[in-house]
Amino acid sequence: EEYSHIQGTRWNKNVITYIGRYTRDLPRSTVDSLVESAFSVWARASSLTFVRSHTRNADIMVEFHGDLYPFDGPGGTLAHAFGPGLGAGGDTHFDDDEHWTAGETFNLFVVAAHEFGHALGLKHSRNPDSLMYPTYRSSRPANLLSREDVANINALY
Ligand SMILES: CNC(=O)[C@@H](NC(=O)[C@H](CC(C)C)CN(O)C=O)C(C)(C)C
Numbered sequence: 001e002e003y004s005h006i007q008g009t010r011w012n013k014n015v016i017t018y019i020g021r022y023t024r025d026l027p028r029s030t031v032d033s034l035v036e037s038a039f040s041v042w043a044r045a046s047s048l049t050f051v052r053s054h055t056r057n058a059d060i061m062v063e064f065h066g067d068l069y070p071f072d073g074p075g076g077t078l079a080h081a082f083g084p085g086l087g088a089g090g091d092t093h094f095d096d097d098e099h100w101t102a103g104e105t106f107n108l109f110v111v112a113a114h115e116f117g118h119a120l121g122l123k124h125s126r127n128p129d130s131l132m133y134p135t136y137r138s139s140r141p142a143n144l145l146s147r148e149d150v151a152n153i154n155a156l157y
């Protein structure tokens with residue numbers, strides 16, 4: 001879920017940096033490629049570009065953590081992200097009590113793409129076909145973004 005109390009509306013730049021941590025569920029190289037693919041979903045639909053950083057002052061920190069709020073053990077909430085901003089702004093956290101996969105439930109690429117939508121400033125959609133719909137759906141269409149998702153990211157950047 002997005003944390004509106006700290007987020008701004010959008011990043012004031014088009015090149016956004018990120019740095020990632022890892023889960024024991026997958027090889028690090030797999031996490032790297034799934035995260036990069038999730039960012040490229042938004043890069044392809046907008047004027048944004050995402051650059052992996054190796055310094056801690058990256059815009060978006062990708063982390064995995066267990067039983068700290070709002071996480072709740074296996075199932076339930078899968079991840080959360082802060083809207084654009086300094087410090088924790090843009091940071092994206094995955095519940096490490098989930099089983100993260102590159103295929104079946106829960107698919108890290110699909111969840112990351114949703115979370116990165118929040119990290120860019122997008123809210124939830126009421127359209128079940130949209131990536132920004134608040135419930136996880138494993139059988140997502142090939143083109144992850146709905147026309148609404150594309151319209152919303154381009155209305156923002
Ligand atoms: C399977 N569990 C769910 O479908 C849960 N939904 C989520 O964990 C959202 C992330 C999904 C959409 C990737 C939380 N969210 O909005 C983060 O930005 C519940 C619907 C149970 C809350």
Ligand SMILES: [Ca+2]
Binds near residue numbers: 073075077078
């Ligand atoms: Ca959970």
Ligand SMILES: [Zn+2]
Binds near residue numbers: 133
């Ligand atoms: Zn969400």
Ligand SMILES: [Zn+2]
Binds near residue numbers: 080
């Ligand atoms: Zn967190």
